[in-house]
Amino acid sequence: MKSNSWVINGVLALAVIVLYILHFSGTSATIKPSAATAGGTKVAYFEIDSIQSNYELFKEVKSALQVKDMENAKQLNGLKNAFSQKYQELQKNGQYLSQAEVGARQQELAQLEKNYTSREQQLSQELQEESFKRLQEVKKNIEAFLAKYNKNKEFAYIFSSNPDLMYYKDTAYDITSDIVKGLNAEYKSKK
Numbered sequence: 001m002k003s004n005s006w007v008i009n010g011v012l013a014l015a016v017i018v019l020y021i022l023h024f025s026g027t028s029a030t031i032k033p034s035a036a037t038a039g040g041t042k043v044a045y046f047e048i049d050s051i052q053s054n055y056e057l058f059k060e061v062k063s064a065l066q067v068k069d070m071e072n073a074k075q076l077n078g079l080k081n082a083f084s085q086k087y088q089e090l091q092k093n094g095q096y097l098s099q100a101e102v103g104a105r106q107q108e109l110a111q112l113e114k115n116y117t118s119r120e121q122q123l124s125q126e127l128q129e130e131s132f133k134r135l136q137e138v139k140k141n142i143e144a145f146l147a148k149y150n151k152n153k154e155f156a157y158i159f160s161s162n163p164d165l166m167y168y169k170d171t172a173y174d175i176t177s178d179i180v181k182g183l184n185a186e187y188k189s190k191k
Helices: 002-030 048-054 056-096 099-153 176-190
Strands: 036-038 041-047 157-161
Touching (some): 041 176, 048 056, 056 099, 056 176, 099 176
16 A cells, blocks of 8 residues: 555656646746746836936936925024024023013014924925825826836836845846836936
8 A cells, every 4th residue: 555655646746747847838938038927927127226316307306305305404494593593692681681571582482493393394294295296206107107118018017126125036027227218218208
């Protein structure tokens, strides 16, 4: 009985190997240099950091957001300086003022501090909303381009490579340069 099960297991193992070879030998002919296949599903990827570094629209959006952030910082710095100046005046001249005048100046300082905090929150929220809106615009442009790009390539999936999520990738399936060239060509044609 034991020799019978050994023969049956050997035949089953051989059958699995033959099926495995037959299955993947038919699939290997469909592999293209720019697409990986998993059971007939074509997959490609692009490096998101390369898109961020080389896509002109993204660079313009990033630059515009940095300018806005610097303008906000300048505005907040002005408010901070006004507060600091009033505070130093109070420290310098406080001994010559009446209690009512000191109280009024302290209220003024408290109001300036409140205005600063309120303005800081407002500017931060506005910048965050604008960043989200502008980056969504970039994302939609990338998605629209990938839809056009994929009509000829027929990929089932196109992933963006994120170092925290992807542990291995074969560079033969990297379509980043195609995407950067295409996105920039489209962007220049719209300008």
